[in-house]
Amino acid sequence: MPSYLVEARHLSLTQTGVLAAIPMLVSIGTTILGGWLFDRFFHDxxxxxxxxxxxxxxxxxxxxxSAGSTTAFTVYETLAAGVFGLATMGVFGLPLRVLPPALTGVGAGIMNFGGQVAGAVAPVAMGWLAEHFSYSAAFGFLVVTTLLTAVIAFWVPQRAEDFSLAG
Incomplete structure (x- = not known):
């Protein structure tokens, strides 16, 4: 996002830094709210x-x-980060809730590993897409991977009974 804001929206690095912080600050609160909602209303x-x-x-x-202004872009980015922040604790809490106790450690490790890999690969992929194609292609990568998240949520077993211990 910082490169996009500097190159496409012609902001200074200082302005970019301030605008980049806003979505992350909002997602702090929505992450906690999402954990509460997940536990309270969406347990099953x-x-x-x-x-x-x-x-x-x-x-x-x-x-x-498609935002026509930097303000609109920042508002939508903040809303997207805030809404997606609602899912954070559900993503980490679900495996702990549904895996058999003998697998919760490895399940949490796999979840963390996946998040770390995504955090390392996504910026590289987006940078490559922006450099070789366009910023639209880089944002398209975010759209496709977020759609994939919705599909995976229906594919992953949701109850402990759906898992079996191999061996």
Whole structure:
């Protein structure tokens, strides 16, 4: 996002730094709110909770991509980060809730590993797409991977009974 704001929106690095902080600050609160919502209202409806969040985020990413002004872009980016932040604790809490106790450690490790890999690969992929194609292609990558999140939420087992210990 910082490169986009500097190159396409012609902002200074200082302005970019301030605007880049806003979505992350909002997602701090929505992450906590999302954990509370997940525990309180979506305990047995994780796939609906996570898929709905992902689909709303896709809409906000598309609005962000088509934003006509830097202010609109920042508002949509902030809303997208805030809405997607609602899913964070559900994503980490679901495996702990549904895996057999003997697998919760490895399950949490795999979740963390996946998040770390995504955090390392996504900026490289987006940078490559922006450099070789366009910023639209880079944002399209975000849209496609967020749609994939909605699909995976329905594919991943949602109850402990759906898992079996191999061997």
């Amino acid at each position: 409806k994780a796939r609906w909770f996570l898929s709905a969040i992902a689909l709303v985020t896709v809409v906000l990413l598309l609005l962000m991509l």
